Amino acid sequence: MQAGLPASQMKALVELVEVSKRYSDAPALQPTNLSITRSKTTVLIGPSGCGKSTLLRLIIGLVEPDSGTISFDGSQITAANIDLLRRRIGYVIQEGGLFPHLTARANVVLMARHLGKSHPEMRARLEELCDLTRFSGNLLDRFPLELSGGQRQRVSLMRALMLWPELLLLDEPLGALDPLVRAALQKDLKEIFARLQQTVLFVTHDLAEAIYFGDEIVLMNEGRVVQKGTVPDLCDKPIDPFVSEFINAQRGLVNL
């Protein structure tokens, strides 16, 4: 750690040191070091099972590392502080993870209400978020089943952003959407991230999406980080044959 510097001044918001995780059958993440830069969008990309989702789940505390430490804003994540840290992190998954028995509005304010925020405060924030995510306010009283896939993801994003999180974790948030909806949301998301100066960790397996969003791209394979860098770094200076292989495979498709 960079002793002497106040935590908020450190460049990395999240720091993983020698973090590993294995599930009963196989290692999901080899000992890994990684730092997530503030105010940037870091994209985790790689084939299925490469450990990118596991890495996200380790940060939000859904799984605990077998070894190594994870720090958030300078303090190590432990079982004791994870619930507090979770309130500073937004998390969006592929299917949205909205609770079907709650309206869009109730889903979004669920945590704020749990923390006892005032109604005017919540209403103001909700309005702000509707504008930000281009979600029509009169859909707020619908239940998730009454919304389209794209609308659900916007609600899910609002829920994640409700408490002004310092970190936004997105686990293939657009994976289940049809191409037109997906394109529109990609554009909106990028604008939102830029506007909020948001620190984002974005998991995808789609290279085009990674290139579109990623200030930094982390390419993973078989539970380890293969290369971390910008798009030109990965294209021009691959440090491993797998990097070129992965890039070329997806490029081939795009160029068709």
Add this chain to the structure above:
Amino acid sequence: MNQISRARTQDTAESGNQESGKGNSAIPFCLLSWLPDFLLILCCLPVFLIHPASAGPVVIGSKKFTESYVLGEIAKRALNEAGTPAEHRQGMGGTIILWQALRGGQIDAYPEYTGTIAQEILKTDRALSLNEIRDSLAKFGVATTESLGFNNTYALVMRRGEAQRLGVRTISDLRSHPELKIGLTHEFLDRRDGWQPLRQRYGLPQQNVIGIDHALGYAALANGSIEVKDAYSTDAKIAENDLVVLEDDLKFFPNYDAVFLFRSSLRPDAVAALRRLEGTLDERRMTTLNAEAERTRNYTRAASLYFESSGQTPGESFAHKLSRWTLRHLQLAGVSLVLAVLIGIPLGIFASRGGPIGHAILGFASVVQTIPSLALLALLVPLPFFGISIRTAIAALFLYGLLPIVRNTASGLQDIPRSLRESAVALGLSPAARLWQIYLPMASRPILSGIKTSAVISVGTATLAALIGAGGLGEPILSGLNLNDHVTILQGAIPAALLALIVQWLFDLLDRVLIPKGLRL
């Protein structure tokens, strides 16, 4: 030696009647099993109070056969007329159940027979005098009246005309008629103090001896399929079918003198009222009362014959009885269901987490479900605190109602998709908030359907509570089965079915209120 046989035969006779009645009541029973009466119960719960037998009025118990019911009614009326408040718990079960209830203080007195006391309670093969019985009972804190005046023992009976034609008056007379066909209850046939020693004692030559159900035996006797059968001497069927009792000239059958057993601590005025019944009933009179009870299907009216001089007793009105049965039924099913919900849902939550404890919980609930309801009642009766009381019935119903609630709660929670479970965790909600705001509402449909199933079981099984004197709509059904009277059975079954429909409707409303709208889209 053969003392047990009388009581047993009566029980057999009664259960024979029950079986013959059961076929006819199959449809009402099906209807009963639908009764999910959750809401009504919730509404009525505060109204019900469980009052123990020991407080308030003197409680008279009776066994589940006609004569015992009638004697119980007579005692109740005798006490009431003497100014001692008394109630009668009809047809609570057999000897052992009544004896335990008496010793446990759930009842204060019940009619019993000297032979049965010696055989089944004091466990001796020797014929005991009433004084010996009195001495032996004293150490249990139980006392007895003198004989009520009749001896309800085993007997052999024949059609009157046939007996006169053949000149048969005593059992010894049967020796000269080896061609007679004899039909005996299986119980009497097989007992070591039944047919075999009787035939030896009298040297009876008959070879044509068949086993036949007690009730069917009367029909066989009437149509001439058999000429001689066993009976108990105050059986109403004897007069009804114009039969004669063959005299036991060698005194083979011991005495089954009817008495009232009562707790030694019973208040003196109640004891005095019971003792006034001593020697007031001879066999003919008892037989008449039994016949009246079976003819009119009304024990109270039969008992009032005993008090002829004091005029008519207006029986309890039907509307009053119906509301009493229904309220008690709802109380039984309701209290047990509420308990099952309060305990079943937390158990289901534990069980949903899996592991050895979860498996143990589900395993226990499943095992309880496999115990036949009658056996479960019988197992609970000897336990302290339970005994012959509404508590036992509620406990049994509660145990039955547990499994559907536990299982549905557990599986409903386990069926919540992992992604949603994790979303709740990732939001930072506390475990309690996750449970109350996310998991339980999401599992509300299976949980409610578990409660519904539990209610159905509770209401259906609550009819059995009448077997241990806990009342409910099973009471008229049981009396009706006992009397082989369909009208009485329907008095319990039809209200139960109507109740079921109302309750079903209320339950559907409950679904609409409790299952979140977002899950009903």
